[in-house]
Amino acid sequence: MKGKKQNTRLIKIRADKLAVHPTAQRRLIPANVARIFRDLDLDAIGTFHAVEYPIRGRKKIYIIDGQHRWEALMKHGFGEWEVSVEIHENVKDDAAASRLFLLLNKRSSIPPFDKYKNKLTERDATAVGITRIARKHGIEISRKTGDEKVSCISTLESAYEQDGGKTLDAVFQIIRAAWGAKAASLEKLIISGLCVMHKLFGGDMEPPTFINKLSKFPGGAGNLATAARNAKDAHRDLPDSRRAALVMMNDYNAGRRSRKLNLMKLYRQPKSRPANPRSSLPGKDECLADLRAYLKTGKPENREDFIVWARNHGNKTGRRFEKLWSGWHEFLEMVTETAEPSS
Numbered sequence: 001m002k003g004k005k006q007n008t009r010l011i012k013i014r015a016d017k018l019a020v021h022p023t024a025q026r027r028l029i030p031a032n033v034a035r036i037f038r039d040l041d042l043d044a045i046g047t048f049h050a051v052e053y054p055i056r057g058r059k060k061i062y063i064i065d066g067q068h069r070w071e072a073l074m075k076h077g078f079g080e081w082e083v084s085v086e087i088h089e090n091v092k093d094d095a096a097a098s099r100l101f102l103l104l105n106k107r108s109s110i111p112p113f114d115k116y117k118n119k120l121t122e123r124d125a126t127a128v129g130i131t132r133i134a135r136k137h138g139i140e141i142s143r144k145t146g147d148e149k150v151s152c153i154s155t156l157e158s159a160y161e162q163d164g165g166k167t168l169d170a171v172f173q174i175i176r177a178a179w180g181a182k183a184a185s186l187e188k189l190i191i192s193g194l195c196v197m198h199k200l201f202g203g204d205m206e207p208p209t210f211i212n213k214l215s216k217f218p219g220g221a222g223n224l225a226t227a228a229r230n231a232k233d234a235h236r237d238l239p240d241s242r243r244a245a246l247v248m249m250n251d252y253n254a255g256r257r258s259r260k261l262n263l264m265k266l267y268r269q270p271k272s273r274p275a276n277p278r279s280s281l282p283g284k285d286e287c288l289a290d291l292r293a294y295l296k297t298g299k300p301e302n303r304e305d306f307i308v309w310a311r312n313h314g315n316k317t318g319r320r321f322e323k324l325w326s327g328w329h330e331f332l333e334m335v336t337e338t339a340e341p342s343s
Contacts (some may be wrong), residue, residue: 007089012049013061016079018048020072022055024097026105026114026142028067036072044068048085049104051091060084064097064234067102110152113143125165129165130156137172139181148181152188159195174207174222178214184222189338193228193244200245200265205252213251221323224248242266 010224039202048066053059073081091097098121102110117128134141134150141156142149150156172181172193179185197205217224243272246266253260272283290313294306 008085008086009089010086010328012082013085014079015081015083017061017072018050018083018085019060019062019070020067020070021051021064021097021101021293022095024051024062024064024101024118025067026110028071029264033071033075036068037075040072040076042081045073045081045083049100050085051097051100052087052089055094061087064088064101094123105219108263112144113136113141113151116141116153126157126160128162130168131168133160133165136169136186137176137181139172139176139186144179145186146183148184148186150186150191152186152191155188155192155195162195162199168201170198171195174211174214177211179221182221184220187221187225189240189244190221190224190230192241193248196241196245196266197248201249201261202210203258204261206259210248210252210330214248217251224251229235238266 004211046066046069049064050202051064051065054063055062060196070083070290073079074085088100098118100124101118102115107334116130117129120131123142131141134156134334140149141153142151145151156168156193171191174194175181175185175190184190196208214224219226224247225244226239231243231246235246238246246263249263250260290310291306294309295308299305299309
């Protein structure tokens, strides 16, 4: 839909004549439905955004934005109530519907998995690439981590965008060989730590030795992640991913007389990136400071949530961010690698 004018028409229609789009959606949150149900005001129900085209041979008007309001209406038994619906007439397939969903919810907090699913439907290159690599290693991108299931979407996106998937492919190969892709080995800390190891030491390590060492780590991947978390007090100047890499590096070096991995590589500042034409504008330091504060809240590590949070806290970080930085992952990586550690 980029570059195309949005052709829409506004209609009034009974609520029970609508249906929720089966793919261009986020997961229904019962608590949200309950809140709307409790405080329902029929005169303030708002406009629904929808599309109209056949899905599995059934042509209906499918809701793209407003499913929680619609569910609350139906739960009240107000199916006959006429609601305002804005139909996006140039959306005629699931890929375009997912693109519309992401556009309409650009400022909303969409769970990472729901965002990933819609990006996959619209054939986003990163989402497609991550899925292809995961399937190659018998791993499923999922809402929750489990055996052969990975859920840390932002970490996977960052790894993929680093080099077009080469690092992610290598990391999944190591995880499969060392631990059989058990749940504990597919958590964010393990994957991000392995990404650092591949980036910093990929040319220095002996892969069979590294995999063998990981497979014999006492207590497996779960204990390795615990050791990385426990190292926070002693290594506060390292972000989580590098602390996990530190545990892996020390384990690899143990008992070796030669060709040990260089600890100082973990502490070196990343090489300077090509200058962004606008990266020197006033406001860059404030952006970084605001992101550090945002990360301490534990909220989702995504661009839209950060901008909304910043604006809600009475500053202009969101606007500065949009002017200064074209890549969210570059911005996030910079602050996690160069910022003072959070306590």
